[in-house]
Amino acid sequence: MRPKNDILQGTLALLVLKTLAAGGRMHGYAITAHIQRVSTDLLRVEEGSLYPALHRMAHEGWLRAEWGLTEKNRQARFYTITNAGRRQLRLEEESWERLCSGVRRVLGYA
Numbered sequence: 001m002r003p004k005n006d007i008l009q010g011t012l013a014l015l016v017l018k019t020l021a022a023g024g025r026m027h028g029y030a031i032t033a034h035i036q037r038v039s040t041d042l043l044r045v046e047e048g049s050l051y052p053a054l055h056r057m058a059h060e061g062w063l064r065a066e067w068g069l070t071e072k073n074r075q076a077r078f079y080t081i082t083n084a085g086r087r088q089l090r091l092e093e094e095s096w097e098r099l100c101s102g103v104r105r106v107l108g109y110a
Contacts, residue, residue: 012045012053014092017062020081021089027068027076028054054079062088 019034020026026034031054032045054077057063062085068078081089 011096012049013057013062014089014096015043015045016050016053016057016079017081017085017089017092020063020079021086025068025078025080027070027078029070029076031079057085060084060088 015035016031019031019038023030023034028047028050032047032050035043035045054063054065058065058079062082063079064082065077065079067075070076
């Protein structure tokens, strides 16, 4: 059986915001490649999940989107994190830590 490496529901915003906070302006493919590379292929973000999430986060004001050229001279939308996105990132990180703490407690229960 192949291990499942789909992103846990609700963590995509956290991963995207963290990626953009650390890496600066990126297009969608670069965001997915970064997450996959940094996680040593343990996490994979599918296009069908990423682009609606990017659109939603831009609508929420967490990201700014603008058209530009990729390193291969192709048109793409590039995303940057906003101040509101940085505030949301802090909230998402706190929420993730609470979730991990709860899971650790359940796993450690004897």
